[in-house]
Amino acid sequence: MPEPVLRVSDDIAAAAAEDIAGWLAEDVAARGVASLVLSGGGTPLALYRVMAAPPFAGRIPWSETHIFWGDERLVPPEDPDSNYRAAWEALLRRVPIPPANIHRMRGELAPEAAAADYTRQLRNWTAAHDPQTPDGWPRFSVVLLGLGEDGHTASLFPGSPEEAQEPVIAVTADYQGRPANRITLTPAIINRGRRVAFLVSGAGKAAAVFDTFKTPDPARFPAQRIRPEGAGPVWYLDPPAAQRLGRV
Numbered sequence: 001m002p003e004p005v006l007r008v009s010d011d012i013a014a015a016a017a018e019d020i021a022g023w024l025a026e027d028v029a030a031r032g033v034a035s036l037v038l039s040g041g042g043t044p045l046a047l048y049r050v051m052a053a054p055p056f057a058g059r060i061p062w063s064e065t066h067i068f069w070g071d072e073r074l075v076p077p078e079d080p081d082s083n084y085r086a087a088w089e090a091l092l093r094r095v096p097i098p099p100a101n102i103h104r105m106r107g108e109l110a111p112e113a114a115a116a117d118y119t120r121q122l123r124n125w126t127a128a129h130d131p132q133t134p135d136g137w138p139r140f141s142v143v144l145l146g147l148g149e150d151g152h153t154a155s156l157f158p159g160s161p162e163e164a165q166e167p168v169i170a171v172t173a174d175y176q177g178r179p180a181n182r183i184t185l186t187p188a189i190i191n192r193g194r195r196v197a198f199l200v201s202g203a204g205k206a207a208a209v210f211d212t213f214k215t216p217d218p219a220r221f222p223a224q225r226i227r228p229e230g231a232g233p234v235w236y237l238d239p240p241a242a243q244r245l246g247r248v
C-alpha cells in the first residue's frame with residue numbers, strides 16, 4: 001500500500017482546498033466529470049467555507065463536479081445535526097453547482113432503507129457517469145474524511161465489523177452525544193477513491209492520530225482500514241493534532 005502523505009500546517013483548510021481544486025480539475029479534464037465525497041463533523045467546515053470563496057470558488061469546475069457524503073446522521077436534512085445541512089450552509093448554497101450534482105444521503109429514512117437508497121444512488125450515478133467501471137461502483141475523485149478522538153472515521157467506529165463488502169451500511173454509534181443512527185460508506189468503496197484526504201485538527205485528536213499511525217490495530221483504529229488502491233491517503237494535520245508524531 002502506498003505510504004500516507006503528511007501535510008502539517010497551521011491552515012489545513014487552505015492546504016486541502018489547493019489540492020482538492022487541482023484534483024477535481026484534473027478529473028474533469030480527463031473524464032469530463034469529478035466526484036467529491038464530503039465528510040461530516042466540525043473540522044471540514046473551515047475547508048468548505050474556503051472552497052465557497054475566491055479564489056477556489058472560481059477554480060473548482062462546479063458544473064461537472066458531483067457531491068456525495070461519506071456518512072450521515074439519520075436525521076432530516078433540515079436538522080442541525082445533518083451533515084448535508086452543514087455542507088449546504090457552508091458551501092453548496094454559495095457555489096453554482098447544479099442541484100442534480102448533489103447526491104444527498106436521505107437521513108429522513110429508516111436505517112436500512114437509507115443504506116439501500118444510497119447504494120442505488122451510487123449504482124445509478126456510475127451507470128450514467130462512469131459506465132466503463134467494471135463492477136458498477138464509483139471511483140470517487142476525492143474522498144474527504146475526518147478522525148474522531150476515539151479513532152473513528154466516517155461512521156466506522158472502533159469494534160465495528162471490518163469485512164463489510166457492501167458500499168453503504170447502517171450503523172448505530174455513540175460518539176460525543178451525536179446522533180446514534182447513521183449510514184456510512186465502507187472501506188470497500190472508500191478505498192477505490194483516486195485520492196483520499198483526512199483533515200484533522202486540534203490537540204484533542206493527537207492521541208488518535210498517534211495510534212492510527214503507530215498502533216497497528218484496525219479493529220480499534222478504523223482509519224487504518226482506509227488503504228486506498230491508488231495514491232496513499234493525504235493527512236492534513238495542524239501542529240496540535242500532529243504533536244505526538246514527532247518530527248514530520
Ligand code: 6PG
Nearest residue numbers: 040041042043146147148153154
Ligand atoms: C460525522 C463525521 C465523523 C467526523 C469525526 C470528527 O458524521 O460526525 O463524519 O466521522 O469526521 O467525528 O468530527 P469533528 O471534525 O467534529 O471532530
